[in-house]
Amino acid sequence: MKTLYQKIKSLIKRADIIAAAHDRHDSEYDDNVDENYITERLHSIFDEDKIIPLVAITEFKYPVTQDEKSIKIATSEYRRLFNHFINNLKNIPQDLNLLHHYLYPRLYNYTSTTPSNTYQTKNPTISLFEHLKLTSAICN
Secondary structure (H helix, E strand, C coil): CCCHHHHHHHHHHHHHHHHCCCCCCCCHHHHCCCHHHHCCCEECCCCCCEEECCCCHHHCCCCEECCCCCHHHHHHHHHHHHHHHHHHHCCCCCCCCCHHHHHHHHHHHHHCCCECCCCCCCCCCCEHHHHHHHHHHHHC
């Protein structure tokens, strides 16, 4: 018999696959890891030659021209953004009734410039924030 955790995990996985259907047709890529995914960035929907820098949305100024990044530099950009996000989460009050009011703007700030899918896709234009919103709507 499945535990509640297993049921929720299964529901989220199915919702994620549905939400990502525009980029992929199955979940076969979830287990295939190619390090080049780290260097891919979110592309502007207005000019595919411009990319959105991997920064918090409060630091974002404008799209820039794509430049080749080493995996080391790309990894450090992700690590910096993630560490800022985690440090910001530490300031959230522990009131479960208000958690979503504190969490939503932080998710927006730290995931709006991150591409939701960099596997087997060219010029990703959907942010992780938008993907998370769609996945949670499907789960609901």
